[in-house]
Amino acid sequence: MGKLRSKGEETRAKMVASTAKLLQCHGYHGTGLSQIIKESGAPKGSLYFHFPGGKEELATAALIEAGREFSSKLRDSIRPDTDPADAIELACAVLGQELVESDFVQGCPLATVALEAATHSEPIRQACVDHFGEWQNLIKLMLLHHGLEEERASELAMMALATMEGALMLSRVRRSTEPLEQVGRQLHLLLSIVLGRSAD
Amino acid sequence: MGKLRSKGEETRAKMVASTAKLLQCHGYHGTGLSQIIKESGAPKGSLYFHFPGGKEELATAALIEAGREFSSKLRDSIRPDTDPADAIELACAVLGQELVESDFVQGCPLATVALEAATHSEPIRQACVDHFGEWQNLIKLMLLHHGLEEERASELAMMALATMEGALMLSRVRRSTEPLEQVGRQLHLLLSIVLGRSAD
Numbered sequence: 001m002g003k004l005r006s007k008g009e010e011t012r013a014k015m016v017a018s019t020a021k022l023l024q025c026h027g028y029h030g031t032g033l034s035q036i037i038k039e040s041g042a043p044k045g046s047l048y049f050h051f052p053g054g055k056e057e058l059a060t061a062a063l064i065e066a067g068r069e070f071s072s073k074l075r076d077s078i079r080p081d082t083d084p085a086d087a088i089e090l091a092c093a094v095l096g097q098e099l100v101e102s103d104f105v106q107g108c109p110l111a112t113v114a115l116e117a118a119t120h121s122e123p124i125r126q127a128c129v130d131h132f133g134e135w136q137n138l139i140k141l142m143l144l145h146h147g148l149e150e151e152r153a154s155e156l157a158m159m160a161l162a163t164m165e166g167a168l169m170l171s172r173v174r175r176s177t178e179p180l181e182q183v184g185r186q187l188h189l190l191l192s193i194v195l196g197r198s199a200d
Numbered sequence: 201m202g203k204l205r206s207k208g209e210e211t212r213a214k215m216v217a218s219t220a221k222l223l224q225c226h227g228y229h230g231t232g233l234s235q236i237i238k239e240s241g242a243p244k245g246s247l248y249f250h251f252p253g254g255k256e257e258l259a260t261a262a263l264i265e266a267g268r269e270f271s272s273k274l275r276d277s278i279r280p281d282t283d284p285a286d287a288i289e290l291a292c293a294v295l296g297q298e299l300v301e302s303d304f305v306q307g308c309p310l311a312t313v314a315l316e317a318a319t320h321s322e323p324i325r326q327a328c329v330d331h332f333g334e335w336q337n338l339i340k341l342m343l344l345h346h347g348l349e350e351e352r353a354s355e356l357a358m359m360a361l362a363t364m365e366g367a368l369m370l371s372r373v374r375r376s377t378e379p380l381e382q383v384g385r386q387l388h389l390l391l392s393i394v395l396g397r398s399a400d
Contacts, residue, residue, distance in 0.1 A: 025319065026229065026316065026320075027227050027228075027229055027230070027315070027316035027317075028227075028230070029226065029227055029229040029230030030227070030228070030229030030230075030316060030317075104319065105319060107315070111315055111369060112312075112315040112316050114369060114372075114373045115227070115307070115311055115312040115315060115316075115369055115372065115373075116226065116227035116230060116312050116315075116316055117227075117230075118372070118373045119225065119304065119305060119372075120226075125373060125375075128373045129373060129374055132370055132373065132374070154382075155382040155383075155385060155386050156386055158367075158370075158379055158382045158383060158386075159363060159367075159382065159383050159386040159387070161366065161370070162362075162363050162364075162365075162366030162367040162369075162370055162379060162383050163359060163362050163363040163366055164362075164366065165362075165365075165366035165369060165370065166361065166362030166363055166364065166365035166366030166367075166369075167358075167359075167362040167366075169311060169314060169315055169362075169365060169366075169369075170332055170358075170361070170362055170365065172314075172315065172318070172319075173314045173315075173318045173325060173328045173329060173332065174329055174332070175325075179358055179362060182354075182355040182358045182359065183355075183358060183359050183362050185355060186355050186356055186358075186359040187359070190390045190393075190394075193390075193393055193394075194390075
C-alpha cells in the first residue's frame, strides 16, 4: 500500500514538473495535455485521477511548485543579513546564468502564464499573486534588517522585484544576459546610495 | 482602383488591430485565426491574401503596429527636455490608468507574446527586440539631455524600462495599480538623487 501510494505520488510529481517546464516555455494555451503526458511519461488515466479539475488544476499545482523552487533559489542570494546591494546584484547574476544554461528558456517560472492566463483563471492568478508577494517580502525583510523604515522597504522591494522581472523578460527576448547585468549594476548603485554607503 | 486599394488597406488594418488586441489578452497560442476573422469582421479569404505567411506574419505585423502606438504613448510623457524623474513617474501613472480603464488587460502590448512565443519565432522575437530597444533609447536620450554620461544613461534607461515592464506585469496580475504607483514613486526618488537634486 505504501509502495503504491509512493508510486502515485511519483507520477503526480513528474506531471507537475513537466507541466511547469512546458508552461514556462510555451505558456498556458501553448501547453497541451498530450504534451504533458508525453513529457512526464505518466499513464494517460492518471491525469484526471490526480487532477480532477484538469489542465487548470494541474497548471496551478505546477506554478505553485515552480514558484517554491524559485523562492528557494532567491533565498540563496537574498538573506536578511546580506548586504542588499550585493544580494540583488548576485540574484540578477544567478538568474542570468540560468537563462544561459537553459538556452534562454528558464526565466521567471510564473511571468509567461501570469501575463497570458491570469485574466482568465482565478486559481492561476492567485498562485502568481501569492508567490510574487512572497518574493517581494523576501527583499523587504532584508531591507528592514538594514534599517529602512516599513513603507520605504516595501516600495523599494516592489521596485527591485519589478526590475528583476522586467530584466528577466528583456534578457530572454534579447537572448542576452546584458539587461540583467545592467540592471544588477544599477540596482547595486542605487541601493548603496539609499542605504547610505558609497557605491563601490 | 484607388477605392479598391483603400478598402483592402482598411481590411488589413482591422485584422492587424484585432490581432494586437487578442495577442495582448490571450497570447500567441491562445489567439486563433477564426477569432481574428470574427473580431475584425474581415472576409475569411483576405487573411492569406494580406498575410501569405499566416498567423506568424499577421502577429508580427500586429506587434510592430501595437509597439508603435505604445512608443507614441511613451513619447507623450518621456521627452528629452522633461525632468526624467517626473517623466518616468508620469509614464507609470498613465500606464496604470490604462490598465484600470481596460479592466487590467492592456498592459505592455509585447510582453505576453515576447515571453511565450519569442523562443519559437524569430520574426516575433525581432519585432519585440526592436521596440524594447526603441523605448530604452527614448529614456536614454532624456537622461543624456540631463547630463548623464553615455554608459550610465544607457544602463539607467534599461533599468527604468525593465522596472516599468515588471510593474506592468505585477499590476496586471494583482489587478491593482499599486505596483506601478510604488515603482513610479521609487524611480522618481532614485532618479532625483542620481540627477543631483533633492528628492521632492
